[in-house]
Amino acid sequence: MADSPAGTTGAGADEWVNPLREPRDRRLPRIAGPSSLVIFGVTGDLARKKLMPAVYDLANRGLLPPSFALVGFARRDWDHEDFAAIVRDAAKEHSRTPFRKDVWDRLSEGFRFVQGSFDDDDAFDKLAATLKQLDVERGTGGNHAFYFSIPPGAFPTVLQQLKRSGLAEQNDDSWRRVVIEKPFGHDLESAKQLNAIVNDVFPEHSVFRIDHYLGKETVQNILALRFANQLFDPIWNSHYVDHVQITMAEDIGLGGRAGYYDGIGAARDVIQNHLIQLMALVAMEEPTSFHPSELQSEKIKVLSAARLAEPLDETTARGQYGAGWQGSEQVVGLLEEDGFAKDSTTETYAAITVEVDSRRWAGVPFYLRTGKRLGRRVTEIALVFKRAPHLPFDDTMTEELGQNALVIRVQPDEGVTLRFGSKVPGSSMEVRDVNMDFSYGTAFTVASPEAYERLILDVLLGEPSLFPVNAEVELSWRILDPALDRWAQGGRPEEYESGTWGPKSADEMLARTGRTWRRP
Template identity: 70%
Template structure:
């Protein structure tokens, strides 16, 4: 659903663009004078997501003409070399067409500061650069610092920003910090990280990025539930049998061995993305869609989550072995470059959770994620109970499954409703499952903004509804830590062939409850 490379920016419809001002959809949500400083600017996230997202925002007319972009890195680059690096990656990964006039305007505000995180003089140069942007570009002291760096570097960068005065907001301006996941590796480290950042920045100025919350279809889940009268009456334990939340990847560690080994699938995906999806799926209707009201309802859900009594029976983990991904033969996790051949890190994780509320009592929520699975897909599947009585011959409904509402988050964003329908022809009553499908790509002419576009703009506007709070992060670790502790006693995860849908123990996990995994 990417925007056509031939579509000029001035032809974009203002009426359904989520980057528009919700108070008046005819008006764009344009950031005021400001700049963003990116630490880790040469990394994959910056090259493929952050720099293109910033350009696309500028190309949509949502950044001010005075916007500044500063890269901080170890490379011995001139400003011109860095500018060429940015241009190269913008051209390779931007979602709007490349416009020379947009680029020329953006390039005037691009700066580069060479140095490492231990170098106090480099941060003094950064402070001078930021002051120059205020003076020459009119950024007015408004600056965001994006930490696209490993968590181990958060402390030194935060201290350096404090020591050179950049963390302090002059009167009438703002300073904000953006932190990429993971937010620690367990509850204790998450609390220590939060304490550290809070010592340097005002807690209201800390934005924790979970890019899944910026996806249009995640937000559409709220519209599906609360803008339609037909769904909310059946969105509870009276009608719902169970819920499956899946994030499957068809790639391996793909050059992330240094980060991934020792972290694993559960910490990488379940603790943040999937528990946030669970909270949005299960929460009560908020009073409003303000940050405080959304957080209040998500927090209630995460507080009510109950772990299974038998973790051996209701959790599963695996590690991909060699196999076939489509027509390509691929190696196993333990053969990947940079992976310890005796690693016990899981590349597949599945858990059952229950929510002790009146709405969800007795409804299991199954969360799974993995690498080298059958295909790339993220979805929320709400599976309903069978009708209490079927006035048909048993042979007429033998192919009839359970009704389901499936929210597809990626790659084919949309919603599918599965229900029973009579097979046409003849006089006999034969009922079979059919699907009714809504696709964003077919239903709307407007392109969805990339998640990082939405989230970066929200930071620059100081709008926090889509960002997890400290309490949400801590509650998520409280849920996952006991499972990780249990897994740490088990040794090697169960292997599964690349290109399949995970280890056999994950199948058995659902079978014990009389369920089976959906085939996305």
């Protein structure tokens, strides 16, 4: 682990800390050491719907230490009790595990609230005093994580305040970490500038960039599926795979989100982080171990070898949803949504074609797409295999037979589906597609933890495996930037009807090579 030696004592030591000791049993739960979590932007939806419930769920599962503290920072005129009431309401409404009074009473003893704005020196001095007091009263040991649930434009101000007030200072006996939500810049140049600002205050090993998709059980299962099973490795390459489709589709619109989304668009919001990270996990080579540095190294190799296929006018597509029917509900188009300008060119659908110049993947296109107001809410990764080189059947026997596919369902019905041909019962030889299905919900009795539970715990443990590092962020922008630049010159996005699967240009993008999008 790249953190300081002291950071491993109470904060999640890995198996190589003491070479004279047996490696720790990975099946045992890892409990965070003495620490606190400070949330900036504690009044926002992310804090209320995800972060606070995740903290309660971790406590309910016994994964937080008795000395844990949660500190909120905002401009509201709250005292500690007001803040505790807000957290309690959030936990009762959004937590995954049942509300238990004994757990709540113990957890809430460590709640503190600091009132102030981001440019208020006195407020940050008070925050520093509050954390020192928690070190004494709660035994947090000087170990504090700062969660930036705030707009990126506020990052520089808060970072400089943490530096000025001494809150970012680290020593051999404690750690300080910063957690940053996406977006990590809006292009390669801004990402480099943001990384420089962050690393001026916190060393890279103390920076945790949250991509909540990487905390999902089904995403982590990609590594298990690939590297724990000899069954798939021999065919996980260009000899057998025709192409890969990675889809994140949503059926909701953008009403009420204009302030965040307008000017950002689908590609920056989803493809640059979530989908390119999923592509890296699918395409990476087997790491020598699951040590964070080894995983990150293999992902960086893939991203370094990846580029957009050309010409971009034929290998990319973008669209903007218009009015239509979403199920039984008639909905308006983006330009009629509150807050969006009538001439907005923000895309709500984006698709790109990525090629990976490596021996394993040469000639295999990776199609990445995302969109709002599509046919249904689904995120999946589909490896579509080449057809058999020789089929000893008449065409009529296999006219309903498609291509074999391995589909990893990330959400909402988490699992894996294998599609292959099978004979239809009867006296004649007729082959059609059937599915062999694995579902998390039926295979395991334990419910999967929410992504933010895993990620917050990993921050407190100092476990960076699931967090993109500087190089990954910058390489992702390097891949996407040419498409963004081309679209900026191309006028308005193509309109598509709500409830469909995107613009016509996206279908044409695949049709040029004789392929079609999956309809999940």
